[in-house]
Amino acid sequence: MSVRSTVRAFPTMLRIGFSEAVAYRAELFIWVLSTTMPFVMMALWTEVARVSPVGRFGGKDFVGYFLATFVVRQLTGAWAAWQMNFEVRQGTLAMRLLRPVSPLWAYAAENLAAVPLRLIVAVPVLLFSVFAVGGRAVPAHAWGWGLFLVALLGGWLITFFANVAIGTLALYMESSTKVMDVWLALFFVLSGYLYPLEVFPTPLRVLADWLPFRYQIGLPVELLTGAHGFGESAALLARQWLWVALMAGLCTVLWRRGLKRFAAYGG
Numbered sequence: 001m002s003v004r005s006t007v008r009a010f011p012t013m014l015r016i017g018f019s020e021a022v023a024y025r026a027e028l029f030i031w032v033l034s035t036t037m038p039f040v041m042m043a044l045w046t047e048v049a050r051v052s053p054v055g056r057f058g059g060k061d062f063v064g065y066f067l068a069t070f071v072v073r074q075l076t077g078a079w080a081a082w083q084m085n086f087e088v089r090q091g092t093l094a095m096r097l098l099r100p101v102s103p104l105w106a107y108a109a110e111n112l113a114a115v116p117l118r119l120i121v122a123v124p125v126l127l128f129s130v131f132a133v134g135g136r137a138v139p140a141h142a143w144g145w146g147l148f149l150v151a152l153l154g155g156w157l158i159t160f161f162a163n164v165a166i167g168t169l170a171l172y173m174e175s176s177t178k179v180m181d182v183w184l185a186l187f188f189v190l191s192g193y194l195y196p197l198e199v200f201p202t203p204l205r206v207l208a209d210w211l212p213f214r215y216q217i218g219l220p221v222e223l224l225t226g227a228h229g230f231g232e233s234a235a236l237l238a239r240q241w242l243w244v245a246l247m248a249g250l251c252t253v254l255w256r257r258g259l260k261r262f263a264a265y266g267g
Contacts, residue, residue: 006101013106017113028114032121035073041194042066055198064137064225065196067129072220073193074118076155080107081180084167089175093262104164104255111160139226147233151220154240158216161247168251171258186211192218212247215240 021028045062048054057065084107087093096103129137139145166183169176188194191213197205208214219236222228228236 006105009101010105010109013101013109014113017110018116020110021114021117025117028117031077031079032074032118035070035077037194038066038069038073045195055196057196057198060133064129064133065221067125067132068137068221068224069193069217071122071126071129072152072155072217072224074122075115075152076159076216076220077114077118078111078156078160078163080111080160080163081167081176083107083110084164085170085176085180088167088170088262097259097262104251107164108160112156136226138224143230144223144226144233147230147237148220148223150237151215151223151240154237154244155216155220157244158212158240158247161244161251162212162216164251165247165254168254168258171254171261187213187216190214191216192221209239212243215243 042063042065045054045057045066046059049057049059049062054062084093087096093103096106099106126138139148162183163180166176166180169179190197190208190211192208197208197214197218200208208218215236219240222236223233
């Protein structure tokens with residue numbers, strides 16, 4: 001199918017994906033509950049800040065940071081790696097390959113279609129953040145909101161492409177779930193999910209700047225909470241979208257080569 005036909009079919013795929021998300025809303029709710037670690041970290045760090053501020057972070061700053069982290073985590077989540085790993089092992093990927101649209105577009109639609117349901121959780125948390133922290137919980141200017149939305153899209157794309165790349169590894173090995181476990185461990189340490197990267201020692205902070213994990217969570221959170229001026233935000237966004245392009249290229253190469261190894265048999 002041509003790119004034009006795929007783009008025309010994508011809204012229909014989103015509607016189908018949304019219907020599936022509604023049907024499996026209980027599972028989605030459990031997933032949301034599994035991402036509440038920022039609330040735990042918020043309690044820990046605000047208690048630390050009660051004794052003394054940590055860098056530029058006082059108690060309210062930590063509250064704003066971790067509430068923003070929860071919101072960004074809801075809107076940049078993806079699960080394609082587990083889905084692809086399962087379908088490759090079960091052979092059901094063959095059913096997707098028979099359709100006229102690439103399975104990668106279908107995975108993207110299914111993951112994006114859950115966003116409206118996640119907004120039901122994310123928006124009240126964002127509003128509570130404004131109530132608890134004040135105006136500094138969100139961008140003060142229109143350009144700040146624009147840059148935040150671009151960073152949010154970039155964060156989702158990096159997360160999705162990383163999922164697809166790791167899920168595609170199931171075409172090369174028995175299972176890619178352990179690879180995903182390693183990726184998640186690095187993500188938790190280096191993305192800013194458990195603590196602001198600013199509290200890192202300088203060498204680790206520099207390392208995190210050059211890895212993709214910060215651009216999944218940390219950068220959108222920093223832009224939402226107004227941590228950077230326009231110039232610095234634009235430079236960080238350029239680095240984020242460079243990672244988007246690199247991950248997209250990696251996915252394409254792995255997927256095309258991996259499909260040549262795929263074999264499924266009906267029964």
